[in-house]
Amino acid sequence: MVEGGAQGYALERRQVPGPPRPGRTGAVNTVLHEVATQHTQEMSTFLGTLHGWSGEWRAASDLSDFYMRLTPELAHEMRDKVHELIESYREKEVDRDTEGSAPYRVHLHAFPREED
Template sequence: MAQNEEPAPDDIRVLDPRSLRGLAHPLRMRLLGALREYGPATASQLADRLGESSGATSYHLRQLAAHGFVEDDPERGKGRERWWKSAHRGTRLSTDKFLAHPDPAVRGATNTVLHEVATQHTQEMSTWLGTLYGWPEEWRSAWDISDFHMRLTPELARELRDKVHELIESYREKEVDRDTEGSAPYRVHLHAFPREED
């Protein structure tokens, strides 16, 4: 979930207060993430993948659709079977606007979304560490877990963040097809924040 203020590409959903509140639920965020990562699916398939009931996934998919995050996939639906797909490649949240929003419901929704993203990142990293030795050497030498300490101003911190985003986005032009031998989905998490002196 990107946070910078550059104009968003057409396939990135920029959240407003209403859509933010519509997304701010852990299961909705997981459903949207699964559709973006694995492609179109039915409520039952998503329930199996996420360990939820199909009633819950069906309800929350309809809520996501009401806020424009997901839509029907008419190419796949047959009969009563309803297939869903993500309406956008990604989501952008302008945290500086929403963390200081006058409406406490918007601030609470922002908090929910941010904490759920952090939880998902932690789960993904834990899964990687737990399965690390099952991956080929080529992949075991192509991952990273690093942290860097420096003293910056807010302006320099934004510049650094934006340059890192720009570099990561430049690799979209180099993405390989799903059936490319030896390829795998590759996740990059970026966590950057100031700390107190003590």
């Protein structure tokens, strides 16, 4: 399910009511793949234009990868805490005409993996 709007969104499969059904599952998977593609395009565009951003903005950007072993409960807890932290910055947002400000995009991808 998609929650949000102009300020961003959260996709949570657990919010799709009822048992999995092929038609609904396929539609949800299509949305998830489209979002992943959009995130890839946005990051690629940023990396391609990195030279045009100020040193301050380059230092404020991040491309990180963290690996750990968690239970579903711990992963859910971590995801919720990260969402809360990100949402806490909404009250600090500056006006559009604030010097040096720019729209700032945060992508969060968190998922289990098979053993390597």
